[in-house]
Amino acid sequence: MTQTIFLADEAATLAFGESWSRCLQPPMVVYLNGDLGTGKTTFTRGVLRGLGHTGAVKSPTYAIVESYRLPEYELNHFDLYRFAYPEEWEDAGLDDLFSGSSVNVIEWSVQGGEYVPAPDLILNFSAQDGGRVCNISAQSAQGQRSLDLWQN
Template sequence: MNDGATVSRFLPDEHATLQLGAEWAASLTAPLVVYLLGDLGAGKTTFTRGLLKALGHQGAVKSPTYALVESYPLAALSVHHFDLYRFTSPEEWEDAGLDDLFTQESVCLIEWPQQGGAFTPAADLTIALTHADNGRNCTVTALTPQGRKSLQAWLN
């Protein structure tokens, strides 16, 4: 399903990517599944870092490339940041027991979701980051009613 809600922005630098994540944090509600799309170095973890810092996370925010998932239990919700880049087969999703992290109190950000195949839960939103003009283009698309609600809250 595509609810047809899409917003695009140009992000000239890393600071703008951090700021976009921080802006979204103010309106974020669970449950929500977000696919973070983009090539290596496109800014997926940078966006996540801005989001988590604005939500009150005090520690480091690192890419979960080797750990598969980094979890951040926060006051109002939990954020789980997945990176499936190193999956060699979709069945690794099930083997790792990742479904247990998808609760009513969680926001799940998933990098390289296609690596999980049909095991990866469907996205409410996609955030696509692409390199452009010494910066990045960011396109956010709502795919479900919950995604549209999140996108509208973000824009307001």
């Protein structure tokens, strides 16, 4: 099942992320797809704000991953945009960050090829009518539970 939502601006994208903050439960992998500037990091910032994180949330474009230890679980925010080849996933030892107690949000997952774990949810962001559209699709039973929880 796919759900679509229109996000008029950055504030709407932050609120959208916050609305997902209680719907993501470990272990979980979430792919955030979309062109540069379509709201992937803003969505993640909203999720983290919804979970009570008050510190900075920056794009992990250069660091590859930013990890946030939260009371509920650890959220790892990956950005694979700068990967030159998929094997960089393995070279960086990123599999070590995946555990039964983490939610892993991955931007530009395609850059990691077959090394990136399969998603539970895929959120596809695109620019439209001066805002953004996000298409959400569940890829597993865990993803479907999260999508159902978010819709209700």
